[in-house]
Amino acid sequence: MTEKRTAVLLVLDGLGDRPVPALNGKTPLQAANTPNFDRLAAEGQSGLIDILGPGLTPGSDAAHLALFGYEHSQVYPGRGPLEALGAGLESRPGDVAFRANFATVDEDLKVIDRRAGRVFTDEEGRALQQEIDGLEIDGIKIRFIATVEHRGALVLEGPGLSGQITDTDPHAVGVKVLDSEALAPDAEKTAETVNKLTKITYEQLKDLDVNKDRVKRGLPPANIILLRGAGKHESIPTLKERYGISAIVIAGGALYIGTAKYVGMGHIPVEGQTGTIDTNFAGIAEQAVQCIQDGHDYVFIHIKAPDNASHDFNPDEKVLAIERTDEMLGLILEKVADKIVIAVTGDHSTPVSVGAHTCDPTPVLFWSDFIRPDDITSFSEFDAARGALHTLRGIDIMPMLLGYAGLIEKTGA
Amino acid sequence: MTEKRTAVLLVLDGLGDRPVPALNGKTPLQAANTPNFDRLAAEGQSGLIDILGPGLTPGSDAAHLALFGYEHSQVYPGRGPLEALGAGLESRPGDVAFRANFATVDEDLKVIDRRAGRVFTDEEGRALQQEIDGLEIDGIKIRFIATVEHRGALVLEGPGLSGQITDTDPHAVGVKVLDSEALAPDAEKTAETVNKLTKITYEQLKDLDVNKDRVKRGLPPANIILLRGAGKHESIPTLKERYGISAIVIAGGALYIGTAKYVGMGHIPVEGQTGTIDTNFAGIAEQAVQCIQDGHDYVFIHIKAPDNASHDFNPDEKVLAIERTDEMLGLILEKVADKIVIAVTGDHSTPVSVGAHTCDPTPVLFWSDFIRPDDITSFSEFDAARGALHTLRGIDIMPMLLGYAGLIEKTGA
Secondary structure: OOOOEEEEEEEOOOOOOOOOOHHHHHHHHHHHHOHHHHHHHHHHHEEEEEEOOOOOOOOHHHHHHHHHOHHHHHHHHHHHHHHHHHHOOOOOOOEEEEEEEEEEOOOOEEEEOOOOOOOOOHHHHHHHHHHOOOOOOOOEEEEEEOOOEEEEEEEEOOOOOOOEEEOOOOOOOOOOOOOEOOOOOHHHHHHHHHHHHHHHHHHHHOOOOOHHHHHOOOOOOOOOEEEEEEEEOOOOHHHHHHOOEEEEEEEHHHHHHHHHOOOEEEOOOOOOOOOOHHHOHHHHHHHHHHHOOOOOOOEEEEEEEHHHHHHHHHHHHHHHHHHHHHHHHHHHHHHHHHHHEEEEEEEOEEOOOOOOHHHHHHHEEOOOOOOOOOOOOOHHHHHOOOOOOEEEEEEHHHHHHHHOOOOOOOOOO | OOOEEEEEEEEOOOOEEOEHHHHHHHHHHOOOOOHHHHHHHHHEEEEEEEOOOOOEEOOOHHHHHHHHOOOHHHOOOOOOHHHHHHOOOOOOOOEEEEEEEEEEEEOOOOOEEEEOOOOOOOOHHHHHHHOOOOEEEEOEEEEEEOOOOOOEEEEEEOOOOOOEEEEEEOHHHEEEEOOOOEEEHHHHHHHHHHHHHHHHHHHOOOOOOHHHHHHHHOOOOOOEEEEEEEEEEEEEOOHHHHOOOOOEEEEEOHHOOOOOOOOOOOOOOOOOOOOOOOOOOHHHHHHHHHHHOOOOOEEEEEEEEHHHHHOOOOOOHHHHHHHHHHHHHHHHHHHHHEEEEEEEEEEOOOOOOOOOOOOOOOOEEEEOOOHHHOOOOOOOOHHHHHOOEEEHHHHHHHHHHHHHHHOOOOOOO
């Protein structure tokens, strides 16, 4: 009988890179001191992943859906539901969800500040939230959550909703808040509801004490909510339904949490986990170990910091982010190496020389104490190109992890 | 003009493995002395196969369908038709077939021995067989064959049959023979026929001289037939229809013979060929040479012994099974090397440390005296990972063999 293990997916966001002159022509992954990654590469198998296919540059949501074993084109609900779930707002099949911003408009609903000054206290957020959350318009229920700074998420719940509508956020100042428009015949009612909601939010928020107080303090009032990224939460087969597994996400960024929850993972928050280089690496390791010891079948750990460094064109910070993640992995291996099968990879390449996602394949290593090792002895884009895994696709990763972990039934007899 | 060759597929069942401590950390394939495999690896191309795809653990039937160029999910008829064909029983599209057991029941049809003592002479088998074979129930004809020990196969022939019914074999003793139940609305009639058949087999067999004689000798009477693995023989495109080729199977195990016959191969039996380490390797080589000299387009040779050794956790026997197969290949190469294109591979990995099928890729080598060699000089899981073929899927093997053998027309003009 195949012994069962916990399948662990460790994603360093934007990991893949190109040679960097400031790093003596090495990639950040090559330049970083990564004893744990290198040990696993030496004892395991390496390869490259064309996450969505050769030449395609993955967005973060599409990339993660692929790594979770889903075809983006078949299950992508739009950004709204993923962000809403990531923000901790309930969203269910049939709901339509949006990313939301507090903004400042004049009496003609012309946008003065798209972020209403960006600075909000938790109390302000809660006070504003309770004016919107729980509203009902024409039989459609509104759920709203204020998250960080001016940001939030909003969900419509009711019969006959459509995600095929345009943003109310004009993505510019000095112009009026947009009317949402239906992009499909059956989306008329949803667009109408959203346009009523825009006016209602203005009426509810404009004279609030919170806003009077903000103006007194020289801050723009949060007197409207702008919506973007409408998407309908579709009913997709969850990981539990597809594989019968109990899956957990440990991530700091809302999009990653939301995408994981969309496919049915449970989210376990870690005190101090953020999307930055100063995230609580030790706390993440501790929580991962706990999940593995608790016998969860699958644990997804997401580290955002390498991607941020790339977007900031900062090779040294990317090296540091990689080294801290390697150290974190060391803490996990110390405790539960004999209980796991692990894949370490990125969701896409974000070269520090480019500052944006590119189509370069991303390196991956697979390790368990029983996996046949290949000849590769360190983890990098260049070494991985010679590994036994050759070139994989993103959607291969989930079945490989679960297959080696003994969590997929034999096909046929 | 491309010169035509015979495409030869040599499958060592369960070939792929993991490092084995008792073999100084080598896999059985690495530890075995295989001058012929190594010669072909040196002169040919190596690679790995994810038979059904990354992470998927193949069953033997699904694996062989893939190696024959078929998608398991599209053509798999259930175990019954494959086993019936392998047992030498005719089965055609529209028929429903089963694996069958002689068993011993009491007067209430409660199972006393699922295998009726397991020991049967050929004469007993024939006598029991002729009581069942040729029966007709409600317009459905019964074909039955007794094979080895208590085993047999049974086919229903007639209009409107369905394979969507449950087993009558309770897979336990002390309980009554089960009523077959319909799993689909159009399967009611088939289930009813099977349930009548159960009662008829009891009436036909219980008072037979054969059984009186068995009881006298202290053996349990074979007074009923238990059925399992119902499957409908579907009409699928045969190899002849798809490629216009004449294909032959040389195998010892019923499942492999049956799966090959299901896709249209002709079975040529070899005296003394079995599924064991003591199969007639020289006879198999001789028959393969004959088929190649006779100009058949495709010859599939199946050697079961390596898989058996793995299921028994016996690395030394696996090494021996591989060495004997290598020697057998030498006999073939001596005679007809210039007439063939050959792929040597496994149908899945069965590590001796696990004793069961796993998802580890399986090594493959392709050879013909004209194929471009790569750098690999010996045949193993580790060497193959660095070969020119990189990672293939099972369904790639048939077109590659036929392509190099000059048996597939150019695509396009």
